[in-house]
Amino acid sequence: MERITWNQYFMAQSYLLKSRSTCERLAVGAIIVRDKRMIAGGYNGSVSGGVHCIDEGCYVVDGHCVRTIHAEMNALLQCSKFGVATEGAEIYVTHFPCLHCTKAVIQAGIQAVYYSEDYKNDRYAIELLQQAGVVVQKVPIEMEPLQVEQKELVSQMLDKLESYGDPEIKELREKAAGSFIHLNR
Numbered sequence: 001m002e003r004i005t006w007n008q009y010f011m012a013q014s015y016l017l018k019s020r021s022t023c024e025r026l027a028v029g030a031i032i033v034r035d036k037r038m039i040a041g042g043y044n045g046s047v048s049g050g051v052h053c054i055d056e057g058c059y060v061v062d063g064h065c066v067r068t069i070h071a072e073m074n075a076l077l078q079c080s081k082f083g084v085a086t087e088g089a090e091i092y093v094t095h096f097p098c099l100h101c102t103k104a105v106i107q108a109g110i111q112a113v114y115y116s117e118d119y120k121n122d123r124y125a126i127e128l129l130q131q132a133g134v135v136v137q138k139v140p141i142e143m144e145p146l147q148v149e150q151k152e153l154v155s156q157m158l159d160k161l162e163s164y165g166d167p168e169i170k171e172l173r174e175k176a177a178g179s180f181i182h183l184n185r
């Protein structure tokens with residue numbers, strides 16, 4: 001089995017967190033890493049104890065859902081809540097951070113931002129990150145955690161079909177292989 005890279009490993013963790021999001025507009029996940037260890041994580045969701053967008057619909061003002069706290073912010077706030085230093089840490093986030101989160105990330109002393117998907121990449125955010133000397137790198141996710149499980153399941157089913165001598169097995173395998181390549185929506 002091929003060994004997963006640190007970048008892919010941490011990015012996959014942020015995708016796992018993304019699946020906990022409660023907002024219907026965009027699901028985002030983020031994790032903060034220091035010395036190759038996850039120190040905090042977050043997804044975009046309501047303030048603790050608040051109603052969820054998935055139950056009550058989004059609270060939209062000027063085209064933005066204002067109910068949720070963004071994933072990056074939640075991860076940073078988890079650090080402040082539990083007294084964990086963020087100076088020199090790195091953040092892995094599923095989508096390019098918005099301007100507000102970018103400012104918070106810089107101010108918290110984060111040194112690198114790894115993101116998987118471009119999302120309205122804010123020009124001023126990019127400028128601020130450059131100014132602060134923060135490393136910004138796009139790390140497209142190769143496979144989301146859920147897809148790893150799905151792929152495993154499909155491959156087991158295909159093996160079973162093959163053991164029954166299914167004549168279409170070759171075609172099915174090709175189809176399956178093609179449907180698991182990608183992933184960047």
Ligand SMILES: [Zn+2]
Binds near residue numbers: 022067
């Ligand atoms: Zn929402």
Ligand SMILES: [Zn+2]
Binds near residue numbers: 100
């Ligand atoms: Zn944000």
